[in-house]
Amino acid sequence: MELSDWELVQRCQEGEVAAFQELVARYHRKVFMVVLGILNHREDAMDVTQETFFRAYRNIKGFKGGSAFYTWLYRIAVNLSIDFQRRQKRAPVEFKETMDDLIDKGEGTELANHPFTDLQSKELGERLLAAIDELTPDHKAVIVMRAIEGLSYRDIGHILGCSEGTVMSRLHYARKKLQEKLGPYL
Amino acid sequence: MNLLENPLRLTLLFSLWLLLLSGSIDAAEKGQQGVQLNIGTILASNESDDFDAKLSKMNNQLEVIKYSSYRLIKEESQKAPWNGNAAFEIPGGRTLTVIPQEYRNNRLSLKVRLQEGEKPLLDTTVRIRNRGNFLLGGPPHEGGVLILSISATTQ
Amino acid sequence: MKIDCEAIKSSLGAWLDGELSHPEAEQIRVHVQECPACFGEKEQLERLQASLKGALEARASRLAFEPFWDGVHRRILEKSPWRERLWDWVRPAIYPQRLAWAIPVVIVFLLGIISLEQFFPGWRWGSSRSNATTVDSIDGHGLNVAVFRESKTKTTVIWLFENQEDEDESSGESAPTDSSF
Numbered sequence: 001m002e003l004s005d006w007e008l009v010q011r012c013q014e015g016e017v018a019a020f021q022e023l024v025a026r027y028h029r030k031v032f033m034v035v036l037g038i039l040n041h042r043e044d045a046m047d048v049t050q051e052t053f054f055r056a057y058r059n060i061k062g063f064k065g066g067s068a069f070y071t072w073l074y075r076i077a078v079n080l081s082i083d084f085q086r087r088q089k090r091a092p093v094e095f096k097e098t099m100d101d102l103i104d105k106g107e108g109t110e111l112a113n114h115p116f117t118d119l120q121s122k123e124l125g126e127r128l129l130a131a132i133d134e135l136t137p138d139h140k141a142v143i144v145m146r147a148i149e150g151l152s153y154r155d156i157g158h159i160l161g162c163s164e165g166t167v168m169s170r171l172h173y174a175r176k177k178l179q180e181k182l183g184p185y186l
Numbered sequence: 187m188n189l190l191e192n193p194l195r196l197t198l199l200f201s202l203w204l205l206l207l208s209g210s211i212d213a214a215e216k217g218q219q220g221v222q223l224n225i226g227t228i229l230a231s232n233e234s235d236d237f238d239a240k241l242s243k244m245n246n247q248l249e250v251i252k253y254s255s256y257r258l259i260k261e262e263s264q265k266a267p268w269n270g271n272a273a274f275e276i277p278g279g280r281t282l283t284v285i286p287q288e289y290r291n292n293r294l295s296l297k298v299r300l301q302e303g304e305k306p307l308l309d310t311t312v313r314i315r316n317r318g319n320f321l322l323g324g325p326p327h328e329g330g331v332l333i334l335s336i337s338a339t340t341q
Numbered sequence: 342m343k344i345d346c347e348a349i350k351s352s353l354g355a356w357l358d359g360e361l362s363h364p365e366a367e368q369i370r371v372h373v374q375e376c377p378a379c380f381g382e383k384e385q386l387e388r389l390q391a392s393l394k395g396a397l398e399a400r401a402s403r404l405a406f407e408p409f410w411d412g413v414h415r416r417i418l419e420k421s422p423w424r425e426r427l428w429d430w431v432r433p434a435i436y437p438q439r440l441a442w443a444i445p446v447v448i449v450f451l452l453g454i455i456s457l458e459q460f461f462p463g464w465r466w467g468s469s470r471s472n473a474t475t476v477d478s479i480d481g482h483g484l485n486v487a488v489f490r491e492s493k494t495k496t497t498v499i500w501l502f503e504n505q506e507d508e509d510e511s512s513g514e515s516a517p518t519d520s521s522f
Binding site: 025028 | 351358360386396397406
């Protein structure tokens with residue numbers, strides 16, 4: 001029977017690294033997507049995502065279950081991403097290059113089969129991520145978390161430390177900006 | 187994390203804070219290398235209604251003395267070490283000698299002597315607030331009286 | 342009642358996200374069905390959402406677990422610098438999370454106030470800030486002396502009276518040496 005997140009956390013708090021490994025397995029991809037959405041750079045996103053789990057492990061004893069584990073995890077991820085971005089201004093990597101590189105290397109097998117790899121979608125994705133990169137970190141965070149996870153405004157507010165009203169207005173602003181930039185492509 | 191669950195941590199931080207505090211107090215006491223003394227010599231008289239603008243900050247203090255005119259004749263500053271002399275020339279052949287004795291509870295203890303030539307006029311020991319002042323008045327001068335504003339600040 | 346399309350558009354995102362109350366959501370649903378412009382707007386938002394999710398999923402899909410876990414595990418096994426470990430140990434004590442923290446915080450605050458004077462000499466609470474001077478001893482050497490206090494600033498005034506009748510030094514009388522006023 002699959003253990004709940006809280007049961008795994010309790011085992012981690014007792015020092016069981018295998019329990020933590022299970023938590024990483026459950027959330028690594030989702031956290032990576034959130035971080036990637038904010039940083040728009042694969043290597044940086046990998047680094048920050050690994051750091052997120054490392055910090056979670058180091059502070060696991062401080063997690064008392066007051067919120068859902070994933071909320072706590074995303075909070076670490078978003079804070080680290082925003083801090084990282086502030087420290088390191090980096091020009092966004094062209095999505096197109098990365099995709100082509102992957103396919104050329106033969107590592108893009110999964111991608112080739114992914115429904116999103118047809119040319120039109122690829123181009124839209126490229127433009128979308130570039131457009132998101134022009135938003136502020138706070139706006140990026142809300143739009144990415146909502147898109148990927150379908151998190152409620154309440155959960156997003158808990159993660160970002162703001163009210164539901166603020167989440168709603170940031171989402172509205174971010175979507176409006178993206179529509180303005182990408183209108184013809186949508 | 188509830189700090190009460192970790193009294194060792196609380197105790198350690200508290201002790202560290204107290205140590206820093208005691209260090210700062212100690213440093214503050216030892217850091218007092220002497221006293222900065224400021225003497226303002228004021229001529230008060232009833233010969234006019236003029237009030238020297240330089241004395242505006244002392245308006246309230248001088249009100250009680252009930253002269254109609256006040257003029258700042260001179261201002262002088264000296265640094266005096268603890269238990270060391272600082273002598274100030276006062277008009278009319280007078281000398282004011284101030285000896286800072288100690289600093290305790292934000293009060294500076296000063297020994298003050300006013301003399302005319304070699305003749306002592308007044309000896310007093312006062313405790314004034316750090317950066318505070320008191321007035322010593324009465325010696326006659328040029329149709330009025332002299333008022334000395336004596337202030338002290340620890341260095 | 343004609344519903345303003347601008348007002349609807351501003352709530353479309355929240356409606357798609359399922360964050361509106363039932364009456365509001367119903368009102369928007371009905372309007373969107375009937376209004377081509379708002380319907381188009383809704384579809385655009387849905388495409389935006391789906392495209393973003395798809396783009397990020399595509400990028401994340403090649404994230405293999407094993408090498409990722411190796412990276413995390415390596416960080417766990419590597420010793421943190423002693424400064425980081427010390428900070429981790431100290432940090433929960435600095436960031437209060439429970440009301441129980443109020444006790445030590447209040448104690449530290451009070452001690453801080455008491456020690457404030459070490460950093461701001463002359464600073465005192467309330468009435469101690471008066472300019473009152475204590476006269477511990479006074480000797481007029483035969484002259485009359487008065488000590489009084491100015492009421493507004495509490496400044497002490499020592500007044501020396503040059504008594505002309507008192508030129509006779511043989512009187513032997515000296516002004517009283519008073520204890521502190």
